[in-house]
Structures are given as C-alpha cells and as structure tokens.
Amino acid sequence: MSRLTPRVLWLVLGVGCLALVGGSLILTAWMDLRPCGLCIFQRLLFIVLGLLALAAAGLGPRRGVLVPGLLALACAAAGVGIAVYQLWVQVQPAESVSCVGGDLTFIDLLVDWLGQRLPTLFLATGFCEDTGPLILGLSLAGWALVGFSGCLVVGVWALASRGRAHA
Numbered sequence: 001m002s003r004l005t006p007r008v009l010w011l012v013l014g015v016g017c018l019a020l021v022g023g024s025l026i027l028t029a030w031m032d033l034r035p036c037g038l039c040i041f042q043r044l045l046f047i048v049l050g051l052l053a054l055a056a057a058g059l060g061p062r063r064g065v066l067v068p069g070l071l072a073l074a075c076a077a078a079g080v081g082i083a084v085y086q087l088w089v090q091v092q093p094a095e096s097v098s099c100v101g102g103d104l105t106f107i108d109l110l111v112d113w114l115g116q117r118l119p120t121l122f123l124a125t126g127f128c129e130d131t132g133p134l135i136l137g138l139s140l141a142g143w144a145l146v147g148f149s150g151c152l153v154v155g156v157w158a159l160a161s162r163g164r165a166h167a
Contacts, residue, residue, distance in 0.1 A: 006065070009158035010057035013072070013151060017050030020147055025121070027140075031133060034126030037111045038086045038099060042079055042144045044114065044122065049075040049151055056158070066159075073155045079148030082107075086141040090131045099128035 024043055028035060035043070052072040059065040089097050104112075114122035126132075131139040138146070 004161075006158045006161050007057050009154055009161070010053045010065075010069070010072075013154045013158070014050045014053030014057055017046045017053060017147075017151065021046050021050070024140075033132055033140075034130075035124055036086075036099060036126040036128040036130070037108055037124040038082055038089075038128045039126065039140065039144075040111045040115065040122050040124045041107045042082055042086075042141075042148075044110075045075050045079040045082070046147070049079070053151075053155070069155065069159050073152065073159070076148050076151040076155055080145060080152060083141050083145035083148055086128055087139070087145065089128050090139060090141060092129070094129075097129060 021043055024035075024039075024046075027033060049072050052068040052075065055068040056065045056072060059068065086099075089099060111122060111124050115124055131141075133140075135143060
C-alpha cells in the first residue's frame with residue numbers, strides 16, 4: 001500500500017485549488033452568477049494557494065518547501081476567515097449589512113484593479129449579502145469555507161509529513 005508523500009499532497013492540493021477556480025468560472029457563466037468582491041478575492045486566494053502548493057510539490061521534501069508551504073497555509077487561513085465573514089454577512093437581516101459602500105479596503109482596491117485587467121477572472125458585479133444558489137444546502141461562500149478548510153488540513157498534513165519523508 002503506497003503512502004501519500006508530501007509531494008503528492010501538495011500536488012493534489014495545487015491541482016484541486018486550480019480545479020475549484022475552473023469550476024467557479026464554469027458555474028459563473030452557466031448560472032449567470034454575479035460574484036461579489038469577497039467571492040473574487042476568494043477566487044484569487046485559491047489561485048495563489050494552488051500555485052504555492054504546486055511550487056511546494058516541485059520542491060519536494062527539501063527545506064525550501066517551508067516557504068511556499070507556510071505561505072499556502074496563510075492563504076488557506078485567510079480564505080477561511082474571508083469565507084466565514086461572508087457567511088456572517090449573508091445571515092444578517094436583509095439590508096442591515098453590506099460589503100459595498102463606505103471606505104474602500106485593500107481587498108476592494110485589489111479586486112477592482114484586477115477586474116479592470118482580467119474581467120473574465122476578477123470582475124466583481126454582485127453583492128456579498130446575496131447567498132445565490134444553494135448547492136446541497138450551502139451557499140458558494142459555504143463551499144469556499146469547506147474548500148479552504150480542506151486546504152488547511154491537507155497543507156498541515158503535507159508539512160507535518162515532510163520530516164517523515166526523509167526517514
């Protein structure tokens with residue numbers, strides 16, 4: 001029976017994250033969804049997380065894997081936080097909380113800048129408080145939380161098994 005090596009874990013994580021981005025693009029077009037700024041930022045985090053995981057897979061169990069590995073964990077943790085915040089916004093009473101208006105945050109500015117350059121990937125046209133379609137009882141923000149949480153678990157597993165890969 002083969003054991004999942006850190007390299008395989010990072011590879012699965014990287015390909016999985018990029019597949020989630022592809023799936024979000026397909027869902028957006030197919031269901032005519034209007035992603036909000038937080039949705040787009042989560043998409044960006046999945047892209048960065050996927051690329052960092054692929055870099056970690058390329059480095060294998062060497063010491064250099066720590067940098068992309070820890071950065072990937074930071075992206076996954078940030079994604080968990082953003083998804084939890086978006087879910088919180090979505091459960092508030094109608095018109096009591098919105099992610100639009102007020103002072104622009106770093107996320108707003110980054111998403112706007114990216115949306116101007118690559119609108120197919122990063123154009124935000126929706127509102128964070130809209131739950132959109134439910135898939136198996138979860139909004140897309142709920143599924144993002146599941147995805148980022150899974151990434152966090154796999155990333156920790158890959159880093160923890162790194163030392164055993166040398167043995």
